[in-house]
Amino acid sequence: MIAALWSGQRTFVLDATSGGIEITFAGKADGEAVSSSAWQLRDVTVCRLRKVPDLRARATGEGSxxxxxxxxxxRDELTVEWPAGTRLVLEGGTARGLVIRVLGGGSESFPADTVFVVPVEEWVRRGPLVFAGTAIVGGAANPNVNTLLLSGNWEARQSSLAAMPFRDTTDIVKSGRLTHGTRATLMNGKTPALVYGYITPSRNDGIxxxxxxxxxxxxxLSIAQYGxxxxxxxKPDLIDMLLSNPVLVALAIILALTEPTLSLLNLLGFKTSRTLKDKGHK
Known part of the structure; x- marks a missing residue:
């Protein structure tokens, strides 16, 4: 009976401080279009990959x-509309500011392998970059680019069928911390989950x-660790749900006591009726 009250539908909330994140912009969710995000970038350097490397060019330019x-x-100011299916990697930090790499998809103006660089002084002044799609928080251990996840927290939130008649709220049924160097991905079954998110700079260093x-x-929550x-x-299980919901804890206790109590009453009732019958025959 308790298992029947387990709805199985939940959401995850995750916040993290990280050197990098990989995003794939969504196209559709639940049969309805999800708007691709338009990002406004200021004082941005745009790097388009040459068809043929120019070995005569001076090896200057930004390191990225x-x-x-x-x-x-x-460009002093640039608005980029990311089409559905565009895959980006964002890197943040003091030395390089904000670096956006187009790994796949993109647009005619900004195809795959385009790189955007926003200086740190401009990056730390801007508002959030919002998106809807799938995300991998944290990068692989790489000696050349520090995109590691530094720290974070996550919560699984779920409403149970037992609580719905009493209150229209959700409970935090499981939570935890993200450790340094992990890569975190939210999954829906066996596929990456659609997430809604935003990215802001740390005011100190642009992370x-x-x-x-x-x-x-x-x-x-899928967590990959180097090595x-x-x-x-x-993900939460039935025990997590029970421990997080006092209504279900009380219900579980009542159900646990009901069967032994009924058995005892039946036993006492059987013995009493039998005793009365025996006395009546005498």
Whole structure:
């Protein structure tokens, strides 16, 4: 009976401080279009990959896009509309400011392999970059680019069928911390979950401050750690739900006591009626 009160639908909330995040912008969710995000970038350097490397070019340029490999332009202000399916990696930090790399998809103006660089002084002054899609928080251990996840927290939130008649709220049924160097992905079943999120700069050093909330569903948190063969999958179970909801704890206690009590009453009733019958025959 308790298991029947387990709705199975939950959302995850995740916030993290990280050197990097990978995003794939969504196209549709639940049969309805999800708007691609338009990002406004100021004082931005745009690096478009050359078809043929120019070995005669002076090896100057920003470290993220050397002149020999990229055609470099600068814009005082630029609005980029990211089409559905565009895959980006964002890197943040003091030395390089904000670096946005287009890994796949993109647009005609900004195809795959385009790099955007926003200086740190401009990055720390701007508002949040919002998106809807899938996300991998934290990057792989790499000696050249520090995109590691530094720290974070997560919560699984779920409403139980037992609580619905009494209150229209959700409970935090499981929570935890993200440790340094992990890569975190929210999953819906076996596929990456649609998440809604925003990215802001740390006011001190431009590192990425990330906040995500998932779509409702069979959501779980997949955590990959350097040196491990398989990711660890975390999601709440029936015990977590019971411990987080006092209504269900009370119901579980009542149900646990009901069967022994009924058995005892039946036993006493059987003995009493039998005793009365025996006395009546005498």
């Amino acid at each position: 896009c050397p002149d020999t490999l990229y055609e470099i332009t600068t 990425l401050e990330i906040a995500l909330v998932s779509e409702p569903g069979d959501i779980a 491990t063969a398989r990711a660890v999958v975390l």
